[in-house]
Structure formats: structure tokens, C-alpha cells
Amino acid sequence: MKPVAVIIDDEVQIRRLLRVALEAENYQVHETDNGRDGLIEIANRKPAVILLDLGLPDMDGLDVLKRLREWSEAPVLVLSVRDDEQGKVAALDSGAEDYVTKPFSTPELLARLRAAQRKTRPEEEVSIFKSGDLIVDLTARVVTRGDREIKLTATEYALLRLFVRHPGRVLTHRYILREIWGPKSEEHRQYLRVYITHLRQKIEVDPTTPCLIKTESGIGYRFDAA
Amino acid sequence: MALRLVAEHVDRDLRDIMSEEKIAGPWKSGDRLLVAVSASPYSERLIRYTRRLAASMEASWIVANIELSRSLSEQEQTRLTRYLALARQLGAEVISIPGSDIGEALLRIARQHNVTQIVIGKPLGTRWASFWKRDPLHWLMRNSGNIDIHMIPADESARPGRGESIEERLARAPWQDYGAALAIAAGVTGLSLSIFDYTGYWAVALFYLLAVVLAATRLRRWPTLFLAALSAVLWDFLFIPPRFTFYISQFQDFMMFGAYFVIAIVIGHLATQLREREQSERRREERATALYRFTRALAASSDLDEALPKISALIKNSFQADAAVWLRDESGLSCHAAGTFKPSSKDESVAVWAFQKKQSAGKSTDTLPDADALHVPLITGDRAEGVLSVRLANLPTIEQRELLDAFAAQLALFVNKERALEESREAQIARQSQKLQKTLFDSVSHELKTPLAAMTAALQQPQPDCAELQQAAHRLTRTVDHLLDATRLESGLLQPVREWCDPAELIREAVAASGLKDGAVRVNIAKDLPAISVDSRLIQQALGSLLSNAVAHGKSEQPIEVSAARDDSMLVVSVADHGPGLAPGEENKVFEKFYRGPRTRPGGLGLGLSIARQLVEAHGGQIVAQNQENGGARFSIRLPIGEVMRLPSEAATA
Numbered sequence: 001m002k003p004v005a006v007i008i009d010d011e012v013q014i015r016r017l018l019r020v021a022l023e024a025e026n027y028q029v030h031e032t033d034n035g036r037d038g039l040i041e042i043a044n045r046k047p048a049v050i051l052l053d054l055g056l057p058d059m060d061g062l063d064v065l066k067r068l069r070e071w072s073e074a075p076v077l078v079l080s081v082r083d084d085e086q087g088k089v090a091a092l093d094s095g096a097e098d099y100v101t102k103p104f105s106t107p108e109l110l111a112r113l114r115a116a117q118r119k120t121r122p123e124e125e126v127s128i129f130k131s132g133d134l135i136v137d138l139t140a141r142v143v144t145r146g147d148r149e150i151k152l153t154a155t156e157y158a159l160l161r162l163f164v165r166h167p168g169r170v171l172t173h174r175y176i177l178r179e180i181w182g183p184k185s186e187e188h189r190q191y192l193r194v195y196i197t198h199l200r201q202k203i204e205v206d207p208t209t210p211c212l213i214k215t216e217s218g219i220g221y222r223f224d225a226a
Numbered sequence: 227m228a229l230r231l232v233a234e235h236v237d238r239d240l241r242d243i244m245s246e247e248k249i250a251g252p253w254k255s256g257d258r259l260l261v262a263v264s265a266s267p268y269s270e271r272l273i274r275y276t277r278r279l280a281a282s283m284e285a286s287w288i289v290a291n292i293e294l295s296r297s298l299s300e301q302e303q304t305r306l307t308r309y310l311a312l313a314r315q316l317g318a319e320v321i322s323i324p325g326s327d328i329g330e331a332l333l334r335i336a337r338q339h340n341v342t343q344i345v346i347g348k349p350l351g352t353r354w355a356s357f358w359k360r361d362p363l364h365w366l367m368r369n370s371g372n373i374d375i376h377m378i379p380a381d382e383s384a385r386p387g388r389g390e391s392i393e394e395r396l397a398r399a400p401w402q403d404y405g406a407a408l409a410i411a412a413g414v415t416g417l418s419l420s421i422f423d424y425t426g427y428w429a430v431a432l433f434y435l436l437a438v439v440l441a442a443t444r445l446r447r448w449p450t451l452f453l454a455a456l457s458a459v460l461w462d463f464l465f466i467p468p469r470f471t472f473y474i475s476q477f478q479d480f481m482m483f484g485a486y487f488v489i490a491i492v493i494g495h496l497a498t499q500l501r502e503r504e505q506s507e508r509r510r511e512e513r514a515t516a517l518y519r520f521t522r523a524l525a526a527s528s529d530l531d532e533a534l535p536k537i538s539a540l541i542k543n544s545f546q547a548d549a550a551v552w553l554r555d556e557s558g559l560s561c562h563a564a565g566t567f568k569p570s571s572k573d574e575s576v577a578v579w580a581f582q583k584k585q586s587a588g589k590s591t592d593t594l595p596d597a598d599a600l601h602v603p604l605i606t607g608d609r610a611e612g613v614l615s616v617r618l619a620n621l622p623t624i625e626q627r628e629l630l631d632a633f634a635a636q637l638a639l640f641v642n643k644e645r646a647l648e649e650s651r652e653a654q655i656a657r658q659s660q661k662l663q664k665t666l667f668d669s670v671s672h673e674l675k676t677p678l679a680a681m682t683a684a685l686q687q688p689q690p691d692c693a694e695l696q697q698a699a700h701r702l703t704r705t706v707d708h709l710l711d712a713t714r715l716e717s718g719l720l721q722p723v724r725e726w727c728d729p730a731e732l733i734r735e736a737v738a739a740s741g742l743k744d745g746a747v748r749v750n751i752a753k754d755l756p757a758i759s760v761d762s763r764l765i766q767q768a769l770g771s772l773l774s775n776a777v778a779h780g781k782s783e784q785p786i787e788v789s790a791a792r793d794d795s796m797l798v799v800s801v802a803d804h805g806p807g808l809a810p811g812e813e814n815k816v817f818e819k820f821y822r823g824p825r826t827r828p829g830g831l832g833l834g835l836s837i838a839r840q841l842v843e844a845h846g847g848q849i850v851a852q853n854q855e856n857g858g859a860r861f862s863i864r865l866p867i868g869e870v871m872r873l874p875s876e877a878a879t880a
Contacts, residue, residue, distance in 0.1 A: 085763075103699070103703065187874075188874070189723075190724055190725040190726055190759060191725070191726055191871075191873055191874065192725060193725045193726060193727050193728075193762065194725075194726045194727075194728070194757060194871065194873060197727075197728045197731055200731075208730070208731075208734050209734070209738065215735055215762075217735075217739075217762070217763045217766065218763040
């Protein structure tokens with residue numbers, strides 16, 4: 001049986017475009033143009049992935065997301081416009097897996113879709129992560145490149161561990177802060193970038209052109225494990 | 227009519243000449259009338275008469291109030307204030323000056339203001355009163371020279387009851403001063419009795435005289451004169467032989483007593499007069515200082531919100547009273563928040579009345595005198611700009627009323643000026659925005675339509691040209707992005723979220739995001755640049771604008787140079803190209819919205835650099851453009867480095 005995708009977007013053109021792209025990837029596509037119908041559709045179809053536009057005619061896309069998160073764990077990919085960093089961050093913090101910005105390219109969309117689905121596979125604790133000659137052993141708490149061990153501070157290690165456990169997924173600033181420093185972490189916000197820079201200098205092959213930890217401007221960071 | 231205008235013009239020039247050359251007038255040209263008023267109930271008649279006379283002669287007129295040293299009763303003050311307000315309302319110029327001699331003061335005003343005719347009321351007083359006082363009327367007539375004097379007899383039938391009853395006068399008498407006079411007399415007498423045996427009785431007269439002079443510097447006029455008379459009587463009775471009688475036996479004692487009596491009275495009179503004059507001078511000076519401070523406070527303020535708290539404080543200082551200011555707005559009248567008291571709804575209705583009728587109302591006026599506050603309208607020309615409300619504890623004196631009126635006049639001018647400024651600013655903004663709108667409309671429609679036309683053309687070919695489509699789509703996206711950025715900046719929604727960044731990383735990310743190929747850009751970043759606290763996204767966007775600008779204007783065969791270095795307390799990030807450079811005088815213009823230089827290639831909205839500048843300025847930085855010596859333009863972003871980053875400490879593990 002084909003996996004099911006539900007598209008909730010009020011623009012006919014976008015829906016048509018998405019349908020073509022998703023059907024080429026062997027999805028069974030259902031689409032609606034408003035939030036109310038979208039929720040019913042999701043409840044009935046039990047989709048493998050949901051594509052949700054934030055600007056809907058009848059209700060806020062963010063509300064749709066919050067409501068469906070009460071009873072569904074299906075991965076949600078948010079479709080947003082540029083210049084709406086706050087909307088994207090809010091959606092990610094409310095449980096969306098990832099976002100794509102309109103206008104988007106089809107390969108990019110499909111890559112995000114795959115990443116979003118991958119991470120929701122049953123959570124078998126990743127104990128060892130490999131990328132090139134970089135090895136992160138989460139059980140032994142050891143990071144090595146080739147034969148050499150890389151010394152990390154507590155914060156750097158916590159960051160790396162967080163990234164390794166969410167490969168390919170964008171992590172918002174707020175999510176990272178909360179995971180590492182707990183609820184009262186706002187004071188660390190202004191230093192986050194510095195910690196990331198330090199971590200990059202230690203684990204990236206060329207820290208000036210990072211391949212592992214990518215910056216998502218205005219939103220957060222993405223760990224590219226591919 | 228023309229002749230009248232000429233005459234007025236000549237008269238105005240003449241007054242200027244006179245004040246310049248210090249000629250004591252009058253210099254007969256047009257007519258100008260002067261009328262003297264007091265708290266007397268006949269003053270109203272005088273004012274109206276003069277007004278009729280002035281109207282029939284089409285002359286200007288002045289109402290003078292000579293502030294005599296005698297203090298006025300409450301009733302008299304109210305009356306006088308009313309007369310002066312009436313005079314102002316009828317179009318007179320009102321002058322108040324202190325003086326002890328009405329005639330002299332009037333003549334002084336007349337000469338200063340080039341008055342040709344003086345109107346005064348004929349006193350009803352009994353003849354003997356003018357026997358020992360110098361009669362101001364006769365003196366005026368003798369000394370007026372070529373100024374005509376009109377004397378208006380009082381209308382007997384209009385004579386009210388006595389202005390003030392005996393009881394009122396008694397209630398107002400300075401009993402404390404009389405008490406003090408008695409005490410001084412008793413004290414000096416006691417002292418004199420004890421040393422009288424050594425000094426003789428003539429020396430005692432000197433003690434008494436000394437006491438009178440000293441008392442005159444403290445006490446009021448009548449208590450001083452009372453002391454002078456009392457001391458003469460005491461001296462006669464207690465000291466001049468034969469003692470304990472009023473009888474004086476020797477002729478030289480009689481002479482001495484007479485001389486003493488006259489000297490004591492005269493000295494008492496002169497000293498009190500001097501003191502009163504000094505007091506009134508001081509009051510005038512206080513008034514002048516207050517007015518000066520008031521005007522200075524207004525002059526030093528750039529707008530109403532800055533000025534009003536200052537003047538509220540000044541009024542509080544000068545009058546020990548709370549003030550509130552009402553200003554005209556669309557809905558009528560509204561109270562400005564800077565006042566020192568919160569007006570009640572009753573205050574508001576009185577203020578609205580004062581505003582609508584353009585007349586003072588409330589305390590110490592004819593209209594609603596029971597109100598807590600005095601409401602003075604702010605009038606300029608023929609319209610009221612607002613109302614100044616002052617909540618006075620006591621009835622204001624004439625001087626305070628005049629000062630308040632002067633405050634109100636100054637404030638009215640200021641409000642008027644502010645309004646005019648605001649209107650002209652608004653008009654200018656409207657003109658500019660109209661122009662901007664047209665430019666926006668023209669360039670936006672061009673920028674949106676061109677790629678659309680290209681797309682349509684590409685699609686209509688038998689084999690759709692994908693490269694062309696992509697390029698057009700890219701251009702369209704950039705246009706829309708720029709418009710959105712500009713709108714967002716304009717709306718003031720932009721709030722930089724600062725975080726500590728490594729400048730080198732910031733720049734490399736921006737270069738990577740610009741999509742420039744490795745050979746097209748050369749990056750040269752100084753070592754050990756300190757971390758800066760900025761919104762990385764916004765600074766990268768600004769850098770991106772500079773990079774795409776450099777791509778558009780540089781020569782493609784030579785790489786764009788991006789460099790970063792520290793200049794004292796600033797971080798300087800430069801983007802340099804090898805294109806034709808900036809035209810002279812373009813250094814600032816390139817950052818203006820929709821500016822498109824003569825050397826610009828077609829395409830683009832002219833928004834990118836303007837957006838970059840706003841982004842950098844939101845961080846307290848600057849952006850500058852200049853030509854390089856070896857050709858090409860260099861754009862530099864200068865950001866303040868600020869404080870040194872301190873990372874929260876942590877232990878190394880793992």
C-alpha cells in the first residue's frame with residue numbers, strides 16, 4: 001500500500017504542483033483548501049506525512065498544527081513564505097518536523113520530506129554516529145577523528161549529542177536552548193552561536209565551510225548527516 | 227483709505243525713529259489716545275468714551291493703569307482686572323506701570339508712546355483734598371505741552387455707594403503694624419526716660435526720629451505716620467519742659483517741636499515711599515524675570531511635549547499654583563497630560579467656555595468666579611489655540627493676572643508656531659510621499675512586468691527556454707524580496723536579535739549564501755577579530771545586498787574583494803569591486819530609496835543599498851560608499867565592537 005500524504009493549502013497552483021511531485025514519489029495524495037477539512041482528512045486517512053500551509057482562509061495554520069498534535073504524531077512539513085521566520089519558529093516549536101519556504105524547488109522538498117519521516121521511525125537510541133572519519137560514540141562519550149580523540153567541553157558535547165540524535169532536522173534556537181540549559185535559558189541565547197562556532201572548529205574538516213552543522217538563518221541549526 | 231494707510235505707515239516708522247534716536251515725543255502724526263484708569267467705578271465709562279473717541283478719529287488707543295503704592299481691596303482688584311480685560315477686548319493696548327504720581331507717570335507713558343491726547347476722569351473728590359495733595363490734573367495740564375487733555379466729568383447719577391464701607395476699611399487696616407508702632411513708641415519712651423537725665427530732652431527727639439526712620443523701613447505708610455505723630459506728642463508731653471503738660475514754655479522749644487513734627491512726618495513719608503517703590507520695582511523685576519524664564523523655556527523647547535512640563539513647573543514656581551493646558555484638536559478641546567493637576571468636569575466646562583468666547587473665565591473674573599481655577603484662553607490673531615488653566619489658592623493680584631496673561635500670550639504664540647510647523651512638515655511629507663509613490667509605482671510596475679514578459683515569451687516558444695524562465699523567476703523573486711524587506715523596515719517591526727558572532731564566520735556565511743563562485747570573490751579577513759554582538763541574519767542580509775550590488779556594477783573578470791579589519795572601536799567590513807566606480811556626488815545618494823545612478827545597468831528597484839543601510843543603522847553602525855584609488859567602488863559597513871564577550875564559565879569534559 002502506498003504511503004498517504006495530506007496537503008492543506010488554499011492555493012490551487014501549489015496543491016497541483018505538490019500533487020505532481022508527491023505522486024512521482026509514489027505517494028497517495030489527498031488535498032484540502034482549509035484547516036477544518038484538513039483535520040477531518042488527517043483523522044480519516046492516517047497520513048504518513050502532512051504538508052501544511054500556515055496562511056489558511058478559515059483558521060491559523062498554527063492552530064491546525066496544535067490541534068492535530070493533540071492526537072496525531074504524523075510528521076508535518078510546514079509550507080511558509082519568506083520573511084516569516086517567527087511563523088516558522090513558532091511552527092517548529094509547536095511540533096512541526098520541518099519547513100520549506102515558497103518558492104521551493106522540488107528536490108529540496110522531497111529531501112526534507114524524507115528527513116522528516118526518517119526521524120520518526122521507532123527511536124532506537126543511536127549509540128554510534130559516523131560521518132567520514134568522525135566517530136561519535138554516545139555510550140562511551142568519546143568523539144574521535146581518525147585515531148585522534150577530540151576534546152569537547154560539556155556544552156559542546158551536549159550540543160553534538162543533540163545534533164546527532166536529530167540528523168537532518170532543523171533545530172530551533174529555543175529547542176536547543178531548552179534541551180541543553182533547561183527552561184531558564186534565555187540568557188544563553190546570545191552565546192549559542194559562539195558555542196556552535198567552537199564546536200565546528202573541533203569537528204568540521206574545514207570550519208570555514210561547515211558541512212555538518214548548517215546555519216538556518218533566523219531559525220536555528222540543522223545537522224546534515226548525509 | 228489710501229491716505230489713512232499712508233498715515234499709519236508714517237506713524238509706525240516715526241515711532242521706530244523715535245525709539246532709535248531717543249526723541250521724547252510726541253511728534254504729531256496720526257492720533258493716539260491714552261486713558262488713565264483705576265479701580266474707580268467710573269473707569270468703565272472712561273474706557274468706553276475713549277474707545278468711541280478713538281473710533282471716530284480712527285486712532286489707536288492705550289489704556290494705562292498706574293499702580294499706586296496703596297494696596298487694593300479684593301473688590302477693587304476684581305473691578306480693575308475687569309476694566310483692563312474690557313479694554314483689551316475693545317482693542318486697546320494696556321500698559322501697567324508703577325508710580326507714585328499719576329500725572330507724571332501718565333506723561334511719561336504719553337511721551338514714550340507718542341500719544342497725542344490724554345483722557346482722564348474729573349475727580350469727584352472734595353476741594354480740600356486737592357489742597358494739600360498736588361492735584362495731578364492741574365499739574366498734567368500745566369506740563370502736558372502739546373498733548374491735548376480731555377477731562378470727562380463723572381456721571382453723578384452713576385455714582386455708586388462708597389466704594390468701600392468703613393467696616394471694610396477697618397478690616398483691612400494693618401493692625402499689626404499699628405501695634406508695632408505703639409510698641410516702638412513705648413520702647414523708645416522707656417529708654418529715653420532712663421537716660422533723659424544724662425542727655426537732655428533735645429537728644430530724646432533724635433532717638434524718636436531714629437525710631438521713625440527705622441520703623442519706616444518696615445511698617446506701612448499710615449502706621450509710620452501714626453508713629454511720627456505719636457512720638458511728637460509723647461516728646462512734648464513727657465520731655466519738653468514743663469513736663470507732663472502739652473504746654474511749651476520756651477520759644478526755641480516750640481520751634482524745635484514744630485521742626486521735629488514736620489521732619490518726622492516727612493521722613494516717615496519719604497522712607498515708606500522709597501520702600502514701596504523699591505517693593506514695586508522688585509515685584510516688577512520678579513515679573514520680568516518670570517516672563518523671561520517663561521519665554522526662554524519656550525524658546526529652548528523643540529516641541530509642545532517638551533515645553534509644557536517646563537512651563538507647568540514655572541507656573542508652580544511663580545504662583546504656587548497648579549496649571550493645566552488645554553489644546554485645540556479635532557474634537558474641540560483636550561487636556562494635555564503635562565499639567566500639574568487633573569481638571570474636573572466643571573473645570574472642563576469653564577475652560578471650554580473660555581475657549582469658545584475667547585475670554586478669561588473662572589476665579590477672579592466676571593464669569594463663574596466661584597470656580598477653583600482661572601482659565602485664560604490662548605489667543606493668537608482671531609482664533610484660540612487652547613486654554614491655560616491655573617488653580618490658584620488665593621485671588622490673584624493685578625500683577626499676577628497680568629503675568630498670567632503674558633504667559634498665556636507667549637504660550638499661544640508658541641502653540642501657534644508649533645501648529646504651523648507641524649502643518650508645513652505634514653505638507654512636505656505629503657509632497658515627498660506623493661513623489662515617492664510615483665517613483666515606486668513606476669519602478670515596481672517595470673520590475674514586475676519585465677520578468678513576466680520574459681517568462682511569457684520564453685513559454686510561447688515551441689521549446690520553452692528553461693534558462694530564460696529561471697532567470698526571470700529569479701529576478702521576480704528578488705524584486706518581491708526587496709519590496710517585502712523595505713516594507714518590513716518601514717513598518718518598524720524590525721528588532722535585531724543580538725547574539726555573539728565571530729565576524730569571519732558571519733562573512734563567510736554571507737558570501738556562501740550569495741551563491742558567488744570561488745573565483746568571483748576574494749575574502750581577506752584580519753586575524754583575531756573580536757566577537758561582535760549583532761543580529762547575524764540582518765548583517766548577512768546587508769552584506770548580501772553589497773555583494774549583489776558589486777556583482778551588478780563590477781567587471782566580471784576581476785573578483786570582488788571582501789575584507790574585514792578592526793579600526794579602533796569599530797569593525798569594518800568592506801566590499802570592493804573593479805567597476806567604473808561612483809559618479810561624483812553619488813556617495814550618499816546611492817543609499818536613498820529608488821535611487822538609480824547614471825551608470826546603473828537596467829533592472830533593479832534601487833532598494834538594495836537603502837535596505838542595507840537601514841539594517842546596519844539598526845545596529846548602531848554606519849555604511850559608507852567611496853571610490854578606490856585604483857578604480858572601482860568600495861562599500862564599507864562599520865559596526866561598533868562594543869564590550870568584550872564573556873562566555874559563562876564551564877568545565878571541560880568528554
